[in-house]
Amino acid sequence: MADPTTLQGLQFPSTLVGKKILLATESWGPVNGVSRTTRSLVEYLRDNGADLILVAPSFKGNSKQASWELRLPGCALPYNPDLTVVYPFHLDDVFNNSFRPDLIYLASPASLGFQMLLQIRQLRSPPPILLNFQTDLSAYAEIMLPAPLDHFGVWLLASVQGFLFRTNAVHTIFYPCSAIRRYLEHARAPVDRLVQLGRGVDTGLFSPTLRDGSFRRQIAPNGEVVLICVCRIAPEKGFEFLAQVAQRLAAEKVLFKLLIVGGNRNPAVENKVQRLFDDVRDHVVFTGFLAGTALSRAYASADLFLHCSITETFGLVVLEAMASGVPVIARDQGGPSDIIRHGQTGYLVPPRDLESFVHLVRDVAGDSRRRTSLAVAARQYANDTTWEKINCRAAWHMVEALSHTDQESQVPREVVRPGVIASFFEQLRLILAVGLVYFMWLISVVPLLVHGNRFLPRAWQAVQGQFQDTRPLRS
Incomplete structure (x- = not known):
């Protein structure tokens, strides 16, 4: 048509x-x-x-x-x-x-x-x-x-x-x-x-200018790299995969904090998700629901966005992260596959390839120049999608x-x-x-x-x- x-x-x-x-x-x-x-x-x-x-x-x-x-x-x-x-x-x-x-x-x-x-x-x-x-x-x-x-x-x-x-x-x-x-x-x-x-995406609300040093120090007081995941807390959102990523990163002595933004009005569901991260509790921060400037600040203050869901028809959070100047590593399934320019604004990984996902997170987290280049390209892409x-x-x-x-x-x-x-x-x-x-x-x-x-x-x-x-x- x-x-x-x-x-x-x-x-x-x-x-x-x-x-x-x-x-x-x-x-x-x-x-x-x-x-x-x-x-x-x-x-x-x-x-x-x-x-x-x-x-x-x-x-x-x-x-x-x-x-x-x-x-x-x-x-x-x-x-x-x-x-x-x-x-x-x-x-x-x-x-x-x-x-x-x-x-x-x-x-x-x-x-x-x-x-x-x-x-x-x-x-x-x-x-x-x-x-x-x-x-x-x-x-x-x-x-x-x-x-x-x-x-x-x-x-x-x-x-x-x-x-x-x-x-x-x-x-x-x-x-x-x-x-x-x-x-x-x-x-x-x-x-x-x-x-x-x-x-x-609202490129005024989601912007790299909202990066907050004091918020970062609160989340990562020892200068850890800040990883972020934003989504509704639910079993189909890939938390089993994300928990295994966090466990592998911790085992490899990567200095990181994982910020998980989102919630569920059923406490049993939230508890089930949080228990997946029991072995890496010191590395993970659950914020609950965030909206408005609080959500924008969380995005912009992170270094890398991890998208582990494979049920997204589009993945609006991926675009919001890119508008915030945060590169994305995502499983190559559904909507994010059409948004992310592999190697330019972020990376796509085969849906079940845990090894490659962990490898990319570790390498990109440790390379600030690479993250900066990806972040600039991600923001430019978002500017054309209003x-x-x-x-x-x-x-x-x-x-x-x-x-x-x-x-x-x-x-x-x-x-x-x-x-x-x-x-x-x-x-x-x-x-x-x-x-x-x-x-x-x-x-x-x-x-x-x-x-x-x-x-x-x-x-x-x-x-x-x-x-x-x-x-x-x-x-």
């Missing part, structure tokens, strides 16, 4: 001013890559005059919400309370509590987005839809589910996603990296609707979707009744779609919630087993 911004530059499209946009996202409250990406787009659209309603799951602690937010109830996942599985709902109720949208944007569709897509398929005159595929659910299933459920989970998710993404109303499917494009093609998503859309450019591209694709829909429509949009239900048969189809959602809840989601934290030990066993497994990862 052609990029409409190539002819339009970086100017916000006036066509979107006053347009009713319903943006549904699975992650809005807690700080993570998906929520930061979505929040940036929401602010961009609202600041430029779009009439936007945000639909998101309720989560623990979200007592404050804006007038333009619509929260849907659901169940928080026991092993990750930041994520909520939305209860079955009727699309008519969503529209009646917001508006009949001109356009729908689904960020990382899952429990909320899948239900919307299923019901939108039943509408006679649906608004155009844009999807942003930011979370590879099948990769999580592959890592966290025990065999043979892992293969079944991957197949089931690919089948559901491929079916829903072929909905006629879907105009654009944004994807973050080449590995995800291959997955979407395998899932039989329509290739003519795929558009690569990366993520931006949120303004990314969000403007998304906005112009929205205009293209609206234009395409208006050309195909037999009925002018302004005369379509604001109510969703246009006929008895349309209402019947919607009822059946909601019934199917309830059925899927009964056979898949409810057992997961009932088992709760019983799932967590299995997830860790799966992660550890996968690390020891020598089979190549799914691309």
Whole structure:
């Protein structure tokens, strides 16, 4: 699909001013890559005059919400309370509590987005839809589910996603990296609707100028090299691998401090991660959640960023580290493979090659001139990747979707009744779609919630087993 911004530059499209946009996202409250990406787009659209309603799951602690937010109830996942599985709902109720949208944007569709897509398929005159595929659910299933459920989970998710993404109303499917494009093609998503859309970075907030000598002395009082890892504390984030890196570095007498920034609202998960580092406790500092200038200072005060997750569709933290003037060493899987310029802004290591990863960390940590050269190139790369450019591209694709829909429509949009239900048969189809959602809840989601934290030990066993497994990862 052609990029409409190539002819339009970086100017916000006036066509979107006053347009009713319903943006549904699975992650809005807690700080993570998906929520930061979505929040940036929401602010961009609202600041430029779009009439936007945000639909998101309720989560623990979200007592404050804006007038333009619509929260849907659901169940928080026991092993990750930041994520909520939305209860079955009727699309008519969503529209009646917001508006009949001109356009729908689904960020990382899952429990909320899948239900919307299923019901939108039943509408006679649906608004155009844009999807942003930011979370590879099948990769999580592959890592966290025990065999043979892992293969079944991957197949089931690919089948559901491929079916829903072929909905006629879907105009654009944004994807973050080449590995995800291959997955979407395998899932039989329509290739003519795929558009690569990366993520931006705030180069003012994340900057080498925020390097703080006193903070470094607090973390590394003996002049140790400061390594940093920023991510949500969860079993799929590669902590088993990172712990083994730290143990090898300590055994080789490398003078280092490892700063781990992030948290999890489930204390059992955090404790499980921290116990992995018991043998190198003197080398590791857990900061918990950081945001704003505290997060920026932590990035900029480090010498080297270690990225050990292999489930990232993009890896926003990698770009934030590069903007902070910190070179990155990452496992060559998923989004970071498209961001890092090997040997120029950082290094990519085969996902299971612990020996090479440790070797690179040791060599780069001990070579300040090499780190400086990498840091300068990393910052230059980040300067060309701003949120303004990314969000403007998304906005112009929205205009293209609206234009395409208006050309195909037999009925002018302004005369379509604001109510969703246009006929008895349309209402019947919607009822059946909601019934199917309830059925899927009964056979898949409810057992997961009932088992709760019983799932967590299995997830860790799966992660550890996968690390020891020598089979190549799914691309």
